[in-house]
Amino acid sequence: MVDVADLYDRLSRPVLVFFARRTCDGELALDLTAETFARALEGQARFRGSTDAEAAAWVWGIARNVLGDFFKRGQAERRALRRLGLEPPAVTCDEIERIEQLAGLSELRGAVADALAALGARDREALRLRVVDELEYPVVAGRLGVSEQTARARVSRGLRRLAAALEEPASA
């Protein structure tokens, strides 16, 4: 059986940074990290891999699911934590700030702002309508006076550029 404690020692830090960079919130990232490893602990008997790489991939898969649940529901799930009788780590503002520093969030925010500013006005507007206002593509297309396909292309192009901005500071 996989040793979740060992995985936690190896991966909790990168998982925390992963969540922080995707939610831009150090405290939330900590909650999601805790839920990830609680789920791993609960599911360790079901893990069938045999190598460290497989175990790591398994944890990252759980982390992505936890993040997906968060984006879907708009709040951090704590089901596994509750079942195990655990509470998410409690932290002070200073500690949150340190987590956000660790994840390089201020640089990231700057990079996203720069990337957003660098987008063409049409792509930026399409992105705003789709992502910020959460409008359906036909509505976005109607607002922009373009076909749905063009609206999709503009949003997709904008997201790709923002994604590149997210990745660059991470690899720096």
Added chain:
Amino acid sequence: MSEHAMDGAGERGPGEGGDMAGERRPGERVGAFGERGPEGVLGTFGERTPDEVLAAFGARLRAARVPRRRRWRRVLALVVVVIAAGGATATAGSALWASAPEVSAPGRPASAPRPDTASRPAYVARGRGWRLSASSCRFGERATVAVFLTVAHGGAGWRCDALAPAVAAGVTPPPVIFAPPRTRTHAFLFGAAPAGTVRVQALLIEHGAPHAVLRDVPARAAERPKATVYVARVPAGARLLTAVGLDARGRPTMRCDQETCR
């Protein structure tokens, strides 16, 4: 730090937290639940590095006990239900289970999501020289169907626990074109489609043909597991460009390329 500050504020959310909603004072604890600190020492708050915060939670994670799953109760309940319903009727309608092909670790896509549940594969369609099995996979609230075509000397298809993330995120895994070993004349085009699909239109480039060809493939619904599947023989060497599932009124139920179905 005051006792009040140590009480926590329950579930976090906009507008919650009384007077301090949306605002945090330096050094204030903002965790959702009360906690005595990493080793029960109150004075360490505000001093910890992220690694120390993680280590404190790690210690509690190590001490946590995973509740035992009471599977035997479920099995017992199932047996009672089967006996109550009459064993003969239960077995009369049972599915014919298919073997579950093994997927080697290198064959599994990187970061393939692990399904929350995956039903045992059961044969849902058969024809001359082939059998199609299906298994329903659940990823959180999403469900999809993995199909596998077995022929005399091999097989191909999908497994719930070996779907690439993009594939698992689609309504179904994309169609497969499988050229059976020892066969030079034909290949099989097969896949699963969302419920309500009555036919699948596949745009193919057939070997040596100057233009793409649109093939209409009927889809059929299976009961166990609940799945809508399609299988067609296509000329050997055919390549799939795109496939569209259509319901009885001709409305699209899915659009697939080689990577994913939406």
